[in-house]
Amino acid sequence: MPLYDIRCSHCEGIFEKxxxxxxxxxxxxxxxxxxxxxxxxxxxxxxxxxEVRERWRPRNGAQQLAGQGAAGPGAHAGAARSSVLHNCKGHSCSICAT
Known part of the structure; x- marks a missing residue:
C-alpha cells in the first residue's frame, strides 16, 4: 500500500495515511x-x-587541510606562519591576539 499525503477539508491539516x-x-x-x-x-x-555545475576546489595546501573559508595567519599561500589549521575567523584568538 502506498503512503499518501492527505489534506483535511475541514481543518486544513495535512497527514500521511x-x-x-x-x-x-x-x-x-x-x-x-x-x-x-x-x-x-x-x-x-x-x-x-x-545538478552540480561547479565544485569547490582548494587553491592551496592550507585550504586543502582547513577547508573552505579558512582565514588567519597561515591560511593563504605565501604566509609567514605554517599553521594551516588555524581557522579562527578573527575573534577571540590567542594566535591573532584579537
Whole structure:
C-alpha cells in the first residue's frame, strides 16, 4: 500500500495515511479534528533533480587541510606562519591576539 499525503477539508491539516487503491474514493477520519474527510491524495511536485555545475576546489595546501573559508595567519599561500589549521575567523584568538 502506498503512503499518501492527505489534506483535511475541514481543518486544513495535512497527514500521511497508508491507503489501498480501493480506499482512495472513500472517506477517512482526520487525526486532528476527528471529522470525516475525502481520501484524496494531495498533488505533489514529483521528482526533483539537483545538478552540480561547479565544485569547490582548494587553491592551496592550507585550504586543502582547513577547508573552505579558512582565514588567519597561515591560511593563504605565501604566509609567514605554517599553521594551516588555524581557522579562527578573527575573534577571540590567542594566535591573532584579537
Amino acid at each position: 497508508l491507503l489501498s487503491m480501493q480506499a482512495l474514493g472513500g472517506e477517512l477520519a482526520c487525526p486532528y479534528c476527528r471529522q470525516q474527510t475525502a481520501a484524496a491524495p494531495m498533488l505533489s511536485g514529483g521528482r526533483v533533480g539537483v
